Amino acid sequence: MEILGLLIPISLLLGAAGLAAFWWMLRKGQFDDPEGDAHRILREDYDDKPK
Amino acid sequence: MTAFADPQHPSACPACDAVPLAEQAAGKALTEARLMLAMPGIHCAACISGVERILRSEPGVRDARVNLTLRRASVEAGPDIDAEMLCAALNAAGYEAHQLDPGVLAATEIDARGRALLMRLAVAVFAMMNVMLLSVAVWSGAEGVTRDMMHWISAAIAIPAVLFCGQPFYASAFAALRGGRLNMDVPITLAIALAVGTSLYETMLSGEYAYFDAAIALCTFLLAGRYLDYRTRANARSAAQELAALEVPRALRLTGQGTETVAVVDLRPGDLVRVLPGGRIPVDGIVVEGNTELDRSIMTGETLPAAAAPGDKVNAGEANLTGPITVQVQAAGRDTELARIGDLVAVAEAGRSNYTSLADAAAKLYAPGVHIIAVLAALGWFAYTMDLRVALNIAAAVLIITCPCALGLAVPAVTTAASARLFRKGLLIKDGTALERLAEVDTVVFDKTGTLTDGAPEPLGLSELSADEAQVALALAEGTAHPLAKALANGLRQSGVVPAQLAELQEIAGFGVEAMWNGTPVRLGRAGWLEAKPVTTTATYLRIGTAAPKAIRFADQLREGAKELVEGLKAQGLRVVLLSGDVAPAVDAFAERLGIGDLVAEAKPDEKAAEVRRLTGGGARVLMVGDGMNDTAALAAAHVSISPASALEAARAASDMVLTGRNLLPVLDAMATAGKARSRIKENFTIASVYNLLALPLAVTGLCSPLIAALAMSASSLTVSLNALRLR
Numbered sequence: 001m002e003i004l005g006l007l008i009p010i011s012l013l014l015g016a017a018g019l020a021a022f023w024w025m026l027r028k029g030q031f032d033d034p035e036g037d038a039h040r041i042l043r044e045d046y047d048d049k050p051k
Numbered sequence: 052m053t054a055f056a057d058p059q060h061p062s063a064c065p066a067c068d069a070v071p072l073a074e075q076a077a078g079k080a081l082t083e084a085r086l087m088l089a090m091p092g093i094h095c096a097a098c099i100s101g102v103e104r105i106l107r108s109e110p111g112v113r114d115a116r117v118n119l120t121l122r123r124a125s126v127e128a129g130p131d132i133d134a135e136m137l138c139a140a141l142n143a144a145g146y147e148a149h150q151l152d153p154g155v156l157a158a159t160e161i162d163a164r165g166r167a168l169l170m171r172l173a174v175a176v177f178a179m180m181n182v183m184l185l186s187v188a189v190w191s192g193a194e195g196v197t198r199d200m201m202h203w204i205s206a207a208i209a210i211p212a213v214l215f216c217g218q219p220f221y222a223s224a225f226a227a228l229r230g231g232r233l234n235m236d237v238p239i240t241l242a243i244a245l246a247v248g249t250s251l252y253e254t255m256l257s258g259e260y261a262y263f264d265a266a267i268a269l270c271t272f273l274l275a276g277r278y279l280d281y282r283t284r285a286n287a288r289s290a291a292q293e294l295a296a297l298e299v300p301r302a303l304r305l306t307g308q309g310t311e312t313v314a315v316v317d318l319r320p321g322d323l324v325r326v327l328p329g330g331r332i333p334v335d336g337i338v339v340e341g342n343t344e345l346d347r348s349i350m351t352g353e354t355l356p357a358a359a360a361p362g363d364k365v366n367a368g369e370a371n372l373t374g375p376i377t378v379q380v381q382a383a384g385r386d387t388e389l390a391r392i393g394d395l396v397a398v399a400e401a402g403r404s405n406y407t408s409l410a411d412a413a414a415k416l417y418a419p420g421v422h423i424i425a426v427l428a429a430l431g432w433f434a435y436t437m438d439l440r441v442a443l444n445i446a447a448a449v450l451i452i453t454c455p456c457a458l459g460l461a462v463p464a465v466t467t468a469a470s471a472r473l474f475r476k477g478l479l480i481k482d483g484t485a486l487e488r489l490a491e492v493d494t495v496v497f498d499k500t501g502t503l504t505d506g507a508p509e510p511l512g513l514s515e516l517s518a519d520e521a522q523v524a525l526a527l528a529e530g531t532a533h534p535l536a537k538a539l540a541n542g543l544r545q546s547g548v549v550p551a552q553l554a555e556l557q558e559i560a561g562f563g564v565e566a567m568w569n570g571t572p573v574r575l576g577r578a579g580w581l582e583a584k585p586v587t588t589t590a591t592y593l594r595i596g597t598a599a600p601k602a603i604r605f606a607d608q609l610r611e612g613a614k615e616l617v618e619g620l621k622a623q624g625l626r627v628v629l630l631s632g633d634v635a636p637a638v639d640a641f642a643e644r645l646g647i648g649d650l651v652a653e654a655k656p657d658e659k660a661a662e663v664r665r666l667t668g669g670g671a672r673v674l675m676v677g678d679g680m681n682d683t684a685a686l687a688a689a690h691v692s693i694s695p696a697s698a699l700e701a702a703r704a705a706s707d708m709v710l711t712g713r714n715l716l717p718v719l720d721a722m723a724t725a726g727k728a729r730s731r732i733k734e735n736f737t738i739a740s741v742y743n744l745l746a747l748p749l750a751v752t753g754l755c756s757p758l759i760a761a762l763a764m765s766a767s768s769l770t771v772s773l774n775a776l777r778l779r
Contacts, residue, residue, distance in 0.1 A: 015180060042096055
């Protein structure tokens with residue numbers, strides 16, 4: 001059971017990393033145009049210069 | 052679909068070329084203009100590339116980016132670029148585009164509240180997943196110290212998370228209690244507080260049950276509902292702002308030196324205002340100089356243009372058609388006829404029966420019921436065991452089990468799904484309960500001019516003109532920008548007529564066009580000017596020499612989808628009424644074309660509203676579809692209302708839904724979707740209540756473990772969301 005002392009902090013840390021990643025994406029505006037981004041990724045003119 | 056090659060621009064990104072230049076220009080570049088365009092028609096990847104390519108190929112444009120979700124394009128351009136040029140370029144390529152005022156849009160762009168809500172939701176999800184995971188150990192039989200440790204860690208995660216995430220609920224519950232009311236947030240707050248409180252107490256005493264997972268799960272599901280609700284409202288609000296931004300009221304004021312452009316609000320009685328052909332009159336006043344014809348259709352619904360000469364009174368909102376005029380301001384802003392109609396709207400809105408949404412009705416039953424059951428259960432257990440700890444545990448379990456997670460999701464999930472569906476079809480929903488109300492409609496009232504009709508009128512009976520008459524008429528019609536003349540010229544050109552050779556062609560503003568044809572004077576214009584006997588419907592008159600003047604009649608052009616819409620509504624057994632301010636013969640002829648039996652003609656704005664109220668008084672649920680200033684009071688008085696995108700801002704503001712395209716057919720889709728949405732909402736309430744009713748006896752009898760609470764809550768929320776998604 002001692003392993004729990006290690007596993008629980010690790011799992012919390014990983015979860016927190018996910019939360020931080022989400023916060024970053026929110027700041028970067030990755031949720032501003034979900035519909036447009038879904039289409040953009042399929043177009044060749046964005047291959048060279050994704051933005 | 053293939054990618055577009057861009058022949059004009061060897062570089063893949065014109066913006067990249069522009070950046071170094073912009074940086075060289077340092078300070079100046081930073082003050083560059085940011086333009087926003089509304090693009091209601093775009094829908095696919097090719098549209099994105101196409102629009103961006105066109106915008107970037109305009110000289111002076113540094114960068115352009117399309118937002119497909121919001122149907123907008125934002126353009127970074129030099130200060131000398133104006134949005135009208137860009138819109139014209141896009142329109143020429145077949146993309147519908149309108150200018151937006153970035154100042155009005157700034158508020159929606161930042162959208163701080165939405166992001167804050169999303170962040171709270173993210174934190175809640177994170178905390179919920181971790182606490183649930185820890186709870187698995189407890190549920191699978193951890194005991195003693197291990198269980199205590201799990202509980203303590205759960206508490207360490209859940210308590211700060213609940214404090215942070217639940218703030219919207221606490222604030223709303225506090226506000227309600229201070230006002231002496233009960234709302235949905237009161238039982239929610241109480242449930243969260245009680246669950247966290249008793250769980251902490253239990254944990255300190257090494258108890259068996261802790262509800263940390265339930266408390267945070269509650270927060271998560273409720274926040275999800277709140278966020279969906281917020282997003283629907285924000286979309287609707289930004290759409291309304293977007294439409295408001297389409298009109299920037301400005302006027303040309305005459306000063307000693309020339310003219311200056313001023314905002315309409317800055318005009319004072321006595322100022323002189325210049326109104327150019329094609330412009331809209333910004334104020335109420337008197338013509339002091341110039342002759343013209345006015346299009347009053349927006350104010351009165353009349354399609355026939357009216358003549359205006361010095362000394363005539365004009366009203367704000369009328370469009371100037373042929374000649375430039377100078378108007379002396381008598382009333383501006385709040386004092387105009389336009390604003391008085393606005394006051395009519397306010398009265399009509401106040402008189403609108405207070406609609407109780409399904410959610411409100413549910414909340415009214417729900418909130419007191421939950422409290423009573425929880426208190427009764429706690430009292431009962433306290434009397435039975437004389438143990439406050441047990442009684443509090445039971446009360447917490449009851450509150451958690453009955454907490455309206457699924458109820459909170461039931462309506463927003465459905466409205467989100469339905470409005471997303473209707474947005475794709477070309478309809479914006481401005482009001483949260485509009486769909487519910489639309490589902491109840493049994494009578495549809497249409498305005499004629501600008502709603503069922505659209506664009507230029509069609510000339511009738513062109514084949515009755517002799518070859519000479521047709522040629523002269525075409526040559527004269529091409530000498531003016533008057534809409535009737537333009538329509539006539541188009542019609543004649545299409546039937547292969549060649550214009551006659553005319554000399555001394557001149558336009559007499561407000562009357563018509565005259566010229567010499569082979570030494571004979573010829574005229575095209577108003578009946579009075581040609582001494583012709585006026586016909587009752589919209590017409591223009593042609594006189595060659597001293598021959599009797601000939602009337603060329605016009606019929607309104609039907610808006611796209613108008614006929615199908617009326618047929619579809621009648622097929623569904625709805626009553627269709629035509630309510631127009633236009634003259635009776637024109638309305639009669641038009642109603643016959645569409646097969647509408649019920650009609651009211653020559654209705655003034657207040658009469659329109661009164662007619663809608665009369666129908667409502669007779670027990671009908673009225674859907675009003677209209678676009679003009681004269682419709683606004685009726686739009687506000689109706690049970691639910693729709694206006695086309697071309698409608699006046701005031702009309703759009705007064706209506707619950709706005710069509711984004713030219714076509715009227717989405718109204719039919721909206722009615723079908725509204726019916727479905729209403730039944731989904733009711734289903735959702737049933738599902739949520741069944742879950743609650745099943746779990747409630749367990750909670751009251753003390754058989755409800757945190758595991759059952761968590762399962763019931765998640766299962767009901769999921770079922771409700773999935774049921775709502777069936778609507779897409």
